[in-house]
Amino acid sequence: MTKPNSPPVDTLIIGSGLAGLSAAKKLSSKGLNVVVIDKGRGVGGRLAARRIGEAVFDNGAQFFTARSEKFQACVNQWIKAGVAEQWYKSYPGQPNGHPRYRGVPTMASIAKHLAKEQTHLQSTRAQSLCHDGCLWRVQLESKKIIEARSVIITSPVPQALELLNQGDTQLPSPILERLQKIQYESCIAVMAVLDGPTNLPDPGALALEQGPIAWISDNAKKGVSPIPAITIHASGNYSAAHFSHDRLAVGRELIEKARPLFGDANVIDFQVHGWLYSKPIITDNDACLLVSDGLKMPPLVLAGDAFAGPRFEGAVLSGWSAAGQLQDIL
Numbered sequence: 001m002t003k004p005n006s007p008p009v010d011t012l013i014i015g016s017g018l019a020g021l022s023a024a025k026k027l028s029s030k031g032l033n034v035v036v037i038d039k040g041r042g043v044g045g046r047l048a049a050r051r052i053g054e055a056v057f058d059n060g061a062q063f064f065t066a067r068s069e070k071f072q073a074c075v076n077q078w079i080k081a082g083v084a085e086q087w088y089k090s091y092p093g094q095p096n097g098h099p100r101y102r103g104v105p106t107m108a109s110i111a112k113h114l115a116k117e118q119t120h121l122q123s124t125r126a127q128s129l130c131h132d133g134c135l136w137r138v139q140l141e142s143k144k145i146i147e148a149r150s151v152i153i154t155s156p157v158p159q160a161l162e163l164l165n166q167g168d169t170q171l172p173s174p175i176l177e178r179l180q181k182i183q184y185e186s187c188i189a190v191m192a193v194l195d196g197p198t199n200l201p202d203p204g205a206l207a208l209e210q211g212p213i214a215w216i217s218d219n220a221k222k223g224v225s226p227i228p229a230i231t232i233h234a235s236g237n238y239s240a241a242h243f244s245h246d247r248l249a250v251g252r253e254l255i256e257k258a259r260p261l262f263g264d265a266n267v268i269d270f271q272v273h274g275w276l277y278s279k280p281i282i283t284d285n286d287a288c289l290l291v292s293d294g295l296k297m298p299p300l301v302l303a304g305d306a307f308a309g310p311r312f313e314g315a316v317l318s319g320w321s322a323a324g325q326l327q328d329i330l
């Protein structure tokens with residue numbers, strides 16, 4: 001096997017999404033040597049923003065709520081730092097709900113804020129994970145090896161299991177069965193540039209209960225894009241049925257179906273993105289899973305939105321919980 005390129009780190013975190021960055025921040029504040037790696041070019045994972053020419057889109061998560069006090073306190077700090085703000089509280093004609101917050105200017109800004117002062121290596125894909133009883137050895141796609149005293153994996157759970165499988169790291173059947181119960185829905189996202197404003201009422205977004213479209217938002221009204229630009233998210237059922245179809249044809253079909261919602265404006269350009277693991281629909285009951293508990297392996301924790309609740313807030317809480325587990329061991 002190839003030799004590691006540098007001395008072991010205290011914790012290697014796979015994934016620079018919300019869970020990974022939240023865990024990294026907590027652990028490094030305790031003086032631990034933490035490295036975060038991610039296969040994506042930018043930080044944020046499912047908090048993705050995208051550009052088409054001058055148009056800017058929130059492509060993944062659209063907003064978040066804060067239901068726990070400790071997360072609300074964290075949101076308040078982001079608002080102070082200028083990277084988040086309240087977007088809206090309700091749709092027209094609906095009673096007020098939990099405030100919906102957004103990243104400023106895009107959802108990805110929150111991840112960029114969390115990533116400050118963290119060592120994170122982007123475009124760095126982990127390929128396999130194995131251990132010698134003391135240290136984890138994470139082989140990268142580049143064939144480099146990173147050694148770590150502990151690992152947190154925050155990728156969607158099927159991808160985490162694949163990494164362990166590639167390294168021939170066996171998990172006991174009860175843990176494996178528990179993790180295999182976790183399921184995600186997929187989502188096809190269309191980002192379209194328009195030649196004029198939409199007629200979507202304030203706050204510039206609609207969640208639909210039925211039909212092929214689950215969500216449509218106006219990125220210009222939201223304050224994300226300087227020119228008219230909409231994001232359409234297909235429903236879980238539609239996305240599952242069309243995931244392997246020709247993406248441009250699916251994009252055109254969704255635009256046609258959404259057309260009554262954006263008025264007289266015409267689409268002048270569009271792109272389509274498929275999120276295979278968009279949101280968990282079956283989650284685990286714990287805030288994270290210390291997989292190595294009672295096993296002859298160095299500390300390994302699985303975290304992410306499949307654990308502490310299937311959304312933005314859950315991902316952050318799960319990252320914090322994973323950090324807490326390791327702090328007690330390392």
Ligand SMILES: Cc1cc2nc3c(=O)[nH]c(=O)nc-3n(C[C@H](O)[C@H](O)[C@H](O)COP(=O)(O)OP(=O)(O)OC[C@H]3O[C@@H](n4cnc5c(N)ncnc54)[C@H](O)[C@@H]3O)c2cc1C
Nearest residue numbers: 015017018019039045046061062063126155304305311312
């Ligand atoms: C279309 C869509 C709409 C959504 N809308 C909302 C919403 O409105 N409100 C809300 O609260 N939530 C929403 N969500 C869910 C929310 O985005 C997620 O719950 C949250 O971002 C998950 O964060 P995470 O850190 O758990 O996972 P991720 O953000 O998925 O982070 C995991 C990271 O691991 C990386 N990774 C995976 N495998 C490897 C590997 N082998 N090597 C290196 N890196 C790897 C990935 O690149 C990724 O960056 C939405 C999600 C999607 C996709």
